[in-house]
Amino acid sequence: MKFKILQKFYIGLILLFIYLPIALVVLYSFNESKTSAAWTGFSFKWYSSLFRNKGIGNALMVSLKVALSSAVIATVVGTLGALGMNRLKRLRILINGLIYIPLVIPEIIMAVSLLVFFSFLPIEYGMLTLILSHATFCIPYMLILIQIRLSTLDPLTVEAARDLGASNWEVFFTIILPFITPALISGNLLCMALSLDDVVISFFVSGPGDTPLAVKIFSMLRLGVTPEINALCTLMLLFSFIAPIFILNSVDIKKFFGG
């Protein structure tokens, strides 16, 4: 009995530690005052000024475009890669080793190397370089997640399908794709989160007219971050709480956790 209370207390403490700072951000988005030093009254004014702020709106659109497209690229490349690597033996170990490197390399090194790399190519910094860079750091995550999922697929299922006359495409669309869908979904969510978060790489590879949101917020420090950002964070939080619920409902939840 005593242990149970302690258990609950511990969980509560951890949740408090994670959510208290976020709760403060949400709370101060409704604060009337421009500074977060004092609570001066309840107000929606930062929400209305957020919707009128064209700069933040543009930056959010850039971020969403980049996040979605890089996740799509990472999904396609990651899926093909995982399927291909599933057939390899020794080479697979080597490739896996190489795949892990972008995950552990300091971000600033990757940023500078991408900056230098693109400056050798005849392309301008802009949306294209942003998407390519984000896809670059998303692909390893995707590949690893899909590989893990594929490793639990019973090869007999595929063989049985072939015995019954299924073509390669049919095997892919009726067995493999549904089987890896949970990995694709969690991978996509992870990629988008990583992409929306990224400041360092994004700054170096973006061009005129496409400053992503995270870079924008960071550069606001000079004149002071306004509670508009708190309001934006609150809306994004709301979205990130609601979106997974919808996505999880549209796939079979039992299968998602049971697979």
Added chain:
Amino acid sequence: MKKFLGFFTAKQALLLGVCSLSLLLFTGCATTKNELNIFTWADYVPAPIVEKFEKETGISVNYDNFSDNEEMLAKLQATKGGQYDIIVCSDYIIDIMRREGNLLQKLDKTKVPNFSNINPLYQNRYYDENNEYSIPYTAGGALLTYVASAVDFEVKGYKDLWNPALKNSVVLIDGDRDIIGMTLLSLGYSVNETDPAKLQEAKEKLMELKGNIIGFDSDKPHNKIISGEAVAGYMFGSQITAAYEANPEVKFVYPEEGLIFYVDNVVVPAKAPNLDNAYKFLEFILRPEISAEISSIINYVNCNKEATPFLPEEYLQNETVIIPDEVLEKSQMLKDLGESRKAYDEMWTEFKSK
């Protein structure tokens, strides 16, 4: 079994993905338009000014941001002085960019007759002796502030921050050059001191300050003053103004040892893609009424001597931005330190880690 995400079949989903991807990639392709690419801190060229410029000239502005000068420099070096048309940045970085030789455009002053509106006090500073590359945008410097009701002596200079009565109650901006510079000034040395013996002395002095400091914050140091955690500090004018608005007991001081003074400037990169539009923009922001509007929004020191009649009363009354000429004449500017930079870095790291 064929259901994917509930509403799409797998093939449809794949097709949709490929289509949306190619669409996004194509919209990303650069097209030549009547544009102007501005690169600076967020909100430093206020949105209403950008909109006014767009409306008047029909040029569409891309407003992009960096968070510090060094980042901007790295990017400009990678693009070899291209992609952007207008950059607003700090003085010392212009010194570095100018010496690199291929990054900045020599300005044709005949295309910016409004340059004559600039107060001579801000012209021809060390970073660009004849203003060949740069035009002053705003100026400023950190000032001392204290809460009169909570401090029982008058704060006059940097040295007063060392007063034992201020134990655990001083908030400072988090800038190595500013804080070391302030320490050097309190000892009567130059803010760009390179003599190792004097730097050693400054280091010891700086360590003594440690016990008085409650925190470092470049973003919102005034919050600590407003909440009462700190009763004295060293921060920028706009931040002191914010503290004053919350607590009228907040006073500011031009430090008697002299101000550390900045001038932020507008420069044009060597290969600016829309050079004509860049000149139009320079001429636009140098107009007295536009310059006054910018200053009244961002609350920095105005460098345009013709702008005074257009400045709102509230701005003119604000002595953190209307700094007397004699104070400015006594002020010092931070310069690139070259080799001595290392000594400063070491001093700062040691100070912050103890």
